[in-house]
Structure formats: structure tokens, C-alpha cells
Amino acid sequence: MIQTIRGFRDILPEETPMWQKIETIAAEIFRNFGFQEIRIPIMEKTELFARSIGEATDIVEKEMYTFPDRKGDKLTLRPEATASIVRSYIQHKMYAADPVRKFYTVGPMFRRERPQKGRYRQFYQIDAEVFGIASPYIDAQLIQILNELFKRLGLSGLKAHINSLGCPECRPGFQKALLEFLSARKDVLCDNCLRRMEKNPLRTLDCKVPACRKALEGAPTTLNHLCPDCSTHFDTVQSTLKAQNVEFVVDNTLVRGLDYYSRTAFEILTTALGAQSAVAGGGRYDALVQELGGPQIPAIGFAIGFDRLVHIVEQLEQEKPKDGPDLFLVALGDKAMENCHLWLSQLNLSGLKAEMDYSGKSLKSLMKRADKRNARNVLIVGDEEIKTDALVLRNMETRTQTTISMDDPVAEITKLISNI
Template sequence: MQTIRGFRDILPEHISLWQKVEKEVFHLFEDFGFKEIRIPILEKTQLFARSIGEVTDIVEKEMYTFADRKGDKLTLRPEATASIVRSYIQHKMYAIDPVRKFFMIGPMFRRERPQKGRYRQFYQIDAEIFGVESAYVDSELIFLLNELFKRLGLTGLSAHINSLGCPECRPSFQTALLNFLESKKDRLCENCLRRMDKNPLRILDCKVNDCREALADAPATLDHLCKDCSDHFDTVKKSLKEQGLDFIVDKSLVRGLDYYTRTAWEIQTTTLGAQSAIAGGGRYDSLVKELGGPQTPAIGFAVGFDRLVEVMEQIESPEKKTLDLFIIALGDKAMEKGYHWSCKLNLAGIRTEIDFRGKSLKALMKRANKLGAQYVLIAGEKELAEDSLVLRNMNTKDQVSLPIETLIPDLIKLYKNKPEEILRD
């Protein structure tokens, strides 16, 4: 049996970087007032069709959708924002306090073509803020992402920002865009031609090289912003400058989902060679209302967890966890006692292993070396008879005797007086 194409196992020897990211996310996001939320993996298909947009690659081609036994159409979540908005509305959070800050970490599912760094089950770090229209919140989220990546040791990053306007100013831009697209029809792919009538803005996100070349001189949303949107974007740029954050105003940047308005951004890196995005976000001030809630401004971002770890692997190797103590128990009586010692020491924060297979002393010493044990505790018939066990330092080969009667407190005291590398973090 093999994994499904586009799905993968994340093995123990690779998990340390994932845990490092999760630890930083929890600490940093909670410091900024975010609360963790956990949402279902399955939702009604209509939730994503209405929020993401029916004329998108995700809805048209990539979603894992099926009918349950009652015939209801269900979909494995392709992104988190729609589900968090649904939860915000369903539980009437706006009635208690409309201003909410959420984050989550979890798997998403899209049936894209599998390739390096891109999987059909992939993981995202997601953050959303509801109830605040201020441009300073847009800046805050970009600042938060920058701080997260800085703490994780990433370099070669650039923030690309744009404004997509609002329902008031977008019609004039769409008119200009349609006029431009009419002159480029012969150079556009079938998907782009089909979208011209339904959602021309999506054409700007086309990844086909010929289309991208044809759209190089396309009208920019920035040239059609209303005063409110223009002032909003100016505040975002000004506040980012005041925070000392470098950014690039990228008129070609449009997010791939229909619900975005005003500020949109991507954090890109060159660590993997060609420039690629590891995070993106934007404002979606109309989505809560479109999904049945009250008019509520909202904004959020998602980080591609798989891609982020791939970047981090270029900087550092996954941390190899060391074993503090390996207990060599020779004989049934020693095995019984060793089992209890192991449990107590693990609870005390000393990483301890014991092999229950009844192997020889030589085989168990090899096992201790393979596990990277810093110390070995030897308990055989002779040691038990003398009520004194042998503690061996696997690096220096030094040995000391420890009385059984005070074994646990002596080991705890010993480890607490040792260098940090043999203690639990």
C-alpha cells in the first residue's frame, strides 16, 4: 500500500522544523491578541462556491467534492477563510463582540498537479481579523508575518502589496480592463476567454506564460481607486515605512480568490531559487455579509506551511532529538524495576528509554549509541544484589555508582546540574 498521489507522510526525523514553526506561531500570535480556532475539514460545497467564486480554478477544477448518503454535496476544505467566516456568522460572534482575531493551523485539500513543494493535502497557517476597517490592521498583519519569518531565521524576503479597490471603484477598472482584453483576445488562453464575461479580474491571475506576456501592459487597479481606497492604501504604505518594513507596490498582484477587496499582499522569497510566495493575504470587507452575516470588515492571511518548511530546510537541518538516558535492564527483575524507573524519569522531564526485548549487554549498548543516549544506566543481577547501579557517560566513558534507594532523586539532581543540552527544553 502506498500514499495517494499528492499526499505524503511527515516523518519523525523531519518534524522538528514543523514543531519549531508551530511554537513560534502560538507564542507570537497570542502576544498579538489572536485566539486559536479549530474548524471542520468538511464543509458544504456551496460555502466555497459562494465565497471563493464559481469561476475560479479552485472551484472549477481543484476541490475534492462528493455527495454523502443523503445526496448533500460536501467538500474537503481548500482554504480556511470561508470556514472561519461561516463559524463567525453561525455562532453570532458579532453580537457579543464584532472585533475578533483568530488563527489556526491545519490541512487543506486541492487536487492540483503534484510537484516539489506543492501537495494535494497541504498545510496552512491562517490568521483572520473581523470588525476593524482601519488600514493600520492591514499593516499590522504584514508586520506580524515579517516578524514571524524573522524569528524563524528567513532572509531574502520581499513584501509585494497592491490595492484591488472596492465595489464603488472597481466597475471603472473592469470597464478599462475589458476594453484592453478585447484587443488581446487572440493571445489569451481558453480559460481567460471564458472568464472575460463572468470575472475579468481573474484573468490577471492567469499563470499561462503567453497570457502573462499579453497582460504586461494591462490597466492597474491603482489607477482607478476611489478616494477612500486611495487614502486607505496610502495609510498602509505610510505605516509600513514607519515600521521600517521594505515593500514593493506590485500593480500586477491580484489574489486568486473572488472575495478580496482593497489591500492584497504576498510575501515572496528567493531562497528556493525562482521567486515564490510563501504567504499571502488581503482584505475582504464584503464576505461576511455575502455569506449571511451583518456588514463586517475583515482581513486575513495564509502561510503555506509546507513551502515555509522547505525554505527553512535550506537554512538549517531538522533538529535531532537526543535521548537523555537509556536503561539497560538485564533479567526479569531488572526489567520490572527499570520499567518503573523509566516512567518516573520521563515524568520528571528526563527523556528515558528502556528496551524490553531481553537483548544482551553488547546489543543494548549498540542500541543506546544508535539512539544517541547521553547516559546509560546498567541494571543487572550483580548491580541489584549490591543495591547500586552503574551510570555511564556515553561521551566520556566515565562511570559512577548510584544507590538504588535514592536513584530517582539522584538522577533528577544530576541532570539539573548538567549543561542545558541534556535537559528537556
């Protein structure tokens, strides 16, 4: 039997409704903020990702699916979407009429990482990019869009972690200070960090090796080396987020994993499932369009880990109390069954979501059935209740009981349940 490749998976029919739900909500928010959908190839020339992402990154060094075609050209399955969207923006001269463009895309990315729970070699992202706007207000707006999307999906404990990575004017001073700091700790750094010190010292701050992370405690931060323009830009991002009531924290250890970022970098974390978990990240990349052959046009974007987001939303859906009927009628005996059936139709027509079981089982069995259906209330109707003109309405949440008369039970029940 042929099975899927390790790290790849099928998204089965019972799973796709959740994916469609998230896509629909995301698309609605994007449209409201003026974004248009773009669909890009899953394969590009390797040079595109090597030049944009950075040759000293884990993605380019270890994780890309790269192979030669029949002519010997090196091709790569896209590991992320930003570079492809920038390439499309340049190739089709979308900047000619108006450099300001907003795009979003949804689709698979490919990285040869170690497969584990929630992490796949073919994974999915929701990606958004804005071109032609240098203002810090757009940085804050993208973070606000993410915050709103996650709120609509029911995520709680949302907090943006933000940092400024500076610009070509102030980055050299920071890199010099960082290199001096790293040079004094060469003996405890891993081989990857030693190699990256020469190519891009900033990449060492992204190392996950425990010994390196400990050695990097107290390292210089970009925030201490920002030029006046970068400092003003970052201050405006913060004040705007406060005005938009978006929770955030300044995290000077946040560098993101790609070389093209400058100025604002951010991640969105949630405590929806208890432990803090990152669900999106992005930042500004003002030099990338020019570096890939286009004009000098500022840009910023973000990517959402779709697989992780689906997992979180599914877990939250499972924890929610299931939507059950307003009333479940328990009929004990033939006369009770006859009355309950008539009342059921009237209750449904009055606007209440009412159900009953026609099996004629015992009170205990029917109460279990009502509980399984998550009924808010149960009306118990038996020969004794009819004889004494005292039907029993039980609130399943409070476990309190109310006596209902046979005179006009539908009106009385409707009034009581509507007021609960």
C-alpha cells in the same frame, strides 16, 4: 502493499520537530498580538466555497475534492481556511458581543493540483483572520506579523508585495477598462481567459499561460481607478509599513487567486534560498461576511504555505554551521589521556563545552574527529608536549596556534577561549 494516495504524504517522526518548532513560534507571535486559536472542520458544504472563493476560480472549477453524501448533499474538503472561519464567525454569532475578533488556525487543506516537488494535494497552512476592523493600520500590522515570524525563523531577503484591488465603488470602472483591453486581444487569449472575461475579468490577470501573460502586458491597473477612500486607505498602509521598517514594493500585477479580496492584497517573498519565493499571502475581504449571511463587518487575513516554509527553514538549518564544542582535547599516550581527562572535568565545570576521544587513535584520526564535531579549538597533548611544557592550542577557524603551559592549563585555556 498499500501506499499513500498520489499527492498525499506522511510527515514522519524525524520531520515533526521542525513543524512543531514553527507552530510554537507562530502561536507565540499570534498570542502577543491578541489572536485566539480556532479549529474548524476539514469538510464543509460545497456552496460555502463556491460562493466565497468564486465560481470562476481555478480552485472551484478544477481543484476541489467534491462529492455527494448519502443524502445527495454536495460536500467539499476545505481548499482554504478563510471561508470556514467566516462561516463559524457567522454561525456562532461571535459578532454579537463584540465584532472585533482575531483568530488563527493550523491544519491541512485539499486541492487536486498536479503533484510536484513541494506541492501536495493535501497541504498545510497557517491561517490568521481579523474581523471588525476597517482601519488600514490592521492591514499593515498583519504584514508586520508575517515579517516578524519569518525573521524569527531565520528567513532573509524578505519583501512584501502589496496592491489595492479597490472596492465596489471603484471596481466597476476598472473592470470596464480591463474588459475593453481584453476584448481587443481575444484572438490570443486562452479558453479560460475568454470564459472568465464574462464572469470576472480580474481573474484573467491571474492566468499563468505565457501567451496570455504577454498579451496582458500594459493592461489597466486597479491603482489607476481607486476611489478617494481606497486611495487614502492604501496610502496609509504604505506609510505605516515604512514607519514599521517593513520592506515592501507596490506590485500592480498582484491580484491574488480568490474573488473575495478587496482593497489591500499582499504576498511575502523571500530570497532565503537564492531565487525569490512566495511564502505567504492574503488581503482584505470586507464584503464576505455579509455575502455569506452575516452582518456588514470588515475583515482581513492571510495564509502561510506551511509545507514550503518547512522546506525553506530546513534548508537554512542545513546551511548553518553546526554547533560544536568550544574545545576538543586530543590525547596522545597514556599520560596525556590521564591529564586530559582531569582537565576535561574542570573545563566543563568552568562553563566551557569541552569534549575528548578516549580511543587512543592517531593525531590525524583525532583531528578529523575534532573537525567532524565542528570544534572551535583543539588542545593537542602528547608525551613530547608534556615533556617540553608546551601544549598546543589550535584555533580551528583561523588555524593559528598558541602554546599553553602545564602550570595551570585549565585557567589559561578558559581565559583564551572566553576572549575569542
